[in-house]
Amino acid sequence: MSSVNVNRIRCQSNGVCEALVPEVFEIDDDGALRIKTDRIGPEQLGQVSLAIASCPTQALSLVHD
Numbered sequence: 001m002s003s004v005n006v007n008r009i010r011c012q013s014n015g016v017c018e019a020l021v022p023e024v025f026e027i028d029d030d031g032a033l034r035i036k037t038d039r040i041g042p043e044q045l046g047q048v049s050l051a052i053a054s055c056p057t058q059a060l061s062l063v064h065d
């Protein structure tokens with residue numbers, strides 16, 4: 001299993017990842033990115049990898065257990 005790490009200094013809360021995979025990424029009411037699950041299953045890996053590659057500030061990374 002994998003999880004997603006957010007570099008809070010790099011993240012600009014522009015919502016690109018949320019638009020791609022709203023099941024995993026959410027900009028909360030305070031404007032901070034929230035990762036909705038701490039376990040990325042194999043069925044979500046493709047979508048999440050795309051979101052990571054699409055982040056304009058390279059704030060996201062995949063962590064493998």
Ligand code: SF4
Binds near residue numbers: 018
């Ligand atoms: S795409 Fe990147 S900069 Fe935008 S909210 Fe997601 S992690 Fe933050």
